[in-house]
Amino acid sequence: MASRLRRDPIDWPKHRAAVFFVLPALVIYCLFVVYPLATSLFGSFFEWRGLRMRGFAGLDNFARLFVDPSWPRLSGAFLHNVFWFCGIMVLQNALGLIFAYLLFLRSRGTAFLQSVFFFPAVLSPVIVGALWRLLLTPDGVVETVLHNLGLIQGRLTILGNSSWALWVLVAVDAWNWMGLPVLIFTAGLRQIQGEVFEAARLDGAGAGRILWSIALPQLIPAISSLTTLTFINTFNQFDLVYVMQGVQGNPSYSTDTLVTYFYRLAFGAEGAVGITDIGLALALGTLLFLLLTVVTIMLLRFFEKRTVRLS
Amino acid sequence: MTNLDIALHVKRLPGWMVLALWTLVVALPLYILIVSCFKSTAEIYGDKFGLPTQWTLDNFVNAWTKAQFARYMVNSFLVTGGAVALTIIVSAMAAFPLSRYPLGWSSPLLAFFLAGVMLPIRLASVEMFTLMKHLDLLDSRLGLVFVYTAIRIPFAVFILANFMRVLPRELEEAARLDGAKEWRILVSIIVPTIRPAIAIVAIFTAIAVWNDFFFPLIFIFDDAYKTVPLAITTFVGQFRTDWGMVFASLAISMMPVLVMYLLLARQIREGVGATGGLK
Numbered sequence: 001m002a003s004r005l006r007r008d009p010i011d012w013p014k015h016r017a018a019v020f021f022v023l024p025a026l027v028i029y030c031l032f033v034v035y036p037l038a039t040s041l042f043g044s045f046f047e048w049r050g051l052r053m054r055g056f057a058g059l060d061n062f063a064r065l066f067v068d069p070s071w072p073r074l075s076g077a078f079l080h081n082v083f084w085f086c087g088i089m090v091l092q093n094a095l096g097l098i099f100a101y102l103l104f105l106r107s108r109g110t111a112f113l114q115s116v117f118f119f120p121a122v123l124s125p126v127i128v129g130a131l132w133r134l135l136l137t138p139d140g141v142v143e144t145v146l147h148n149l150g151l152i153q154g155r156l157t158i159l160g161n162s163s164w165a166l167w168v169l170v171a172v173d174a175w176n177w178m179g180l181p182v183l184i185f186t187a188g189l190r191q192i193q194g195e196v197f198e199a200a201r202l203d204g205a206g207a208g209r210i211l212w213s214i215a216l217p218q219l220i221p222a223i224s225s226l227t228t229l230t231f232i233n234t235f236n237q238f239d240l241v242y243v244m245q246g247v248q249g250n251p252s253y254s255t256d257t258l259v260t261y262f263y264r265l266a267f268g269a270e271g272a273v274g275i276t277d278i279g280l281a282l283a284l285g286t287l288l289f290l291l292l293t294v295v296t297i298m299l300l301r302f303f304e305k306r307t308v309r310l311s
Numbered sequence: 312m313t314n315l316d317i318a319l320h321v322k323r324l325p326g327w328m329v330l331a332l333w334t335l336v337v338a339l340p341l342y343i344l345i346v347s348c349f350k351s352t353a354e355i356y357g358d359k360f361g362l363p364t365q366w367t368l369d370n371f372v373n374a375w376t377k378a379q380f381a382r383y384m385v386n387s388f389l390v391t392g393g394a395v396a397l398t399i400i401v402s403a404m405a406a407f408p409l410s411r412y413p414l415g416w417s418s419p420l421l422a423f424f425l426a427g428v429m430l431p432i433r434l435a436s437v438e439m440f441t442l443m444k445h446l447d448l449l450d451s452r453l454g455l456v457f458v459y460t461a462i463r464i465p466f467a468v469f470i471l472a473n474f475m476r477v478l479p480r481e482l483e484e485a486a487r488l489d490g491a492k493e494w495r496i497l498v499s500i501i502v503p504t505i506r507p508a509i510a511i512v513a514i515f516t517a518i519a520v521w522n523d524f525f526f527p528l529i530f531i532f533d534d535a536y537k538t539v540p541l542a543i544t545t546f547v548g549q550f551r552t553d554w555g556m557v558f559a560s561l562a563i564s565m566m567p568v569l570v571m572y573l574l575l576a577r578q579i580r581e582g583v584g585a586t587g588g589l590k
Contacts, residue, residue, distance in 0.1 A: 018412050028464065029461050032458050098329070112335065119547060126544055127564060130547045131344055180583065239525065289431055296429060301577075
């Protein structure tokens with residue numbers, strides 16, 4: 001008893017060795033990630049001229065975000081991100097759950113189909129965006145398919161149409177990442193005990209009913225990580241917009257997102273070409289950082305409470 | 312086959328059709344991409360779905376020479392290879408004491424690393440640009456290697472530490488009694504036993520770095536140091552009329568990932584199912 005209470009003497013060589021091992025990763029991580037992030041947050045409270053920091057500005061930069069000319073851009077971009085998140089939740093994650101369940105019910109061909117479904121996810125969004133941009137041009141492949149199915153007439157110009165372009169980007173994003181919910185949900189379904197399904201089936205429950213009442217409550221950890229990932233990814237969306245619609249979120253800012261707006265402010269493509277507004281960019285960055293952190297923690301807490309514990 | 316079996320198969324038909332439909336949605340664009348590479352631009356417009364009437368490699372030759380794709384491929388390989396190697400080395404080193412020494416300060420430090428998995432690092436790009444300028448790492452492949460390594464360290468440390476933690480203690484105690492140095496224990500005992508984890512980290516890091524174009528967009532201006540995804544974004548505008556070449560350049564740039572995927576599809580599937588993350 002006494003020996004257990006006695007604290008071990010501090011093993012200094014071990015601590016020294018540990019510091020030596022940890023140092024390279026710690027230095028690289030702090031220098032290139034933590035330090036720039038911290039100075040970005042700090043800098044959002046200062047006035048900027050070009051890349052030079054001037055006097056303390058308090059909340060001026062933040063206030064400027066919420067008035068003209070920034071407010072229409074900010075609110076528009078925010079709404080597009082919210083739309084994007086909801087679109088991916090339905091088009092990618094809900095549909096992915098159905099695909100995963102259909103695969104789970106079958107014994108043959110599942111590994112192959114999982115691999116096919118996941119393949120676009122290993123491609124760069126740049127490749128995916130460029131490919132779909134070519135397919136979706138007027139007189140392109142998609143137009144021909146829709147013509148032959150009798151769904152449209154005339155030219156297909158949805159990428160240039162401000163009420164449709166955002167839908168198209170969300171659909172392309174879902175095409176790109178559909179494999180992710182499929183893999184995560186099939187992994188989750190396989191962890192549920194077989195007897196649970198067996199019992200429900202013997203009680204005469206149909207496949208849809210089993211998915212809704214038996215599987216879904218037990219998939220909450222999977223739903224939790226997918227929702228969080230989707231939130232983080234959609235609010236960081238930049239690549240697809242840049243490649244397919246340009247950094248302005250064409251046509252007429254209808255596909256603009258918070259990060260494309262941030263990029264224009266920071267690297268000078270907003271308003272007169274070449275003019276940057278670092279103060280405004282950093283303030284937007286700080287807000288976005290807070291939004292992402294707070295909502296991510298809230299999402300994880302929310303799902304944590306609802307996780308069904310099997311003990 | 313009994314009647315019941317047949318009934319079961321009929322019942323499953325709609326499900327199979329749904330799965331087949333999505334397979335088609337995934338495969339058709341990729342099929343168009345591949346056949347278009349071998350067609351002249353006139354034929355890409357004319358007969359969109361058929362196989363090329365005359366198979367030609369002109370598009371690849373053009374992409375490789377006229378658009379200098381060889382150079383971008385070399386840059387991408389150097390940056391990806393460097394980032395993967397550096398990430399694994401420093402992360403394995405850091406994960407070793409943090410998961411296996413009784414230190415007292417390992418959990419807060421692990422949490423500090425782990426926080427980086429979710430940090431929206433793009434929002435720090437202004438300050439990163441200033442930093443890279445001061446360090447003279449703009450227009451530099453080495454600069455990209457450092458940035459990617461820093462971004463991938465949290466995920467790598469997390470995975471490697473989780474694998475190292477569950478290894479039995481006897482594994483290293485015997486070697487330690489024989490007087491082996493700590494780095495020897497890491498290199499010749501720990502690392503070989505967690506090879507699957509290192510493979511997962513290598514695969515995911517390679518894919519993420521190979522595909523990224525945000526940081527080259529910010530840090531690379533000289534054409535000589537551009538990576539493939541950055542080059543493609545300029546291509547799509549620049550050679551808008553030469554569809555054949557654009558398709559060919561897309562095909563070339565996805566080739567390394569495709570080869571890796573064909574070889575490692577199972578590891579990638581299981582890794583994503585278990586860890587949930589590529590991005």
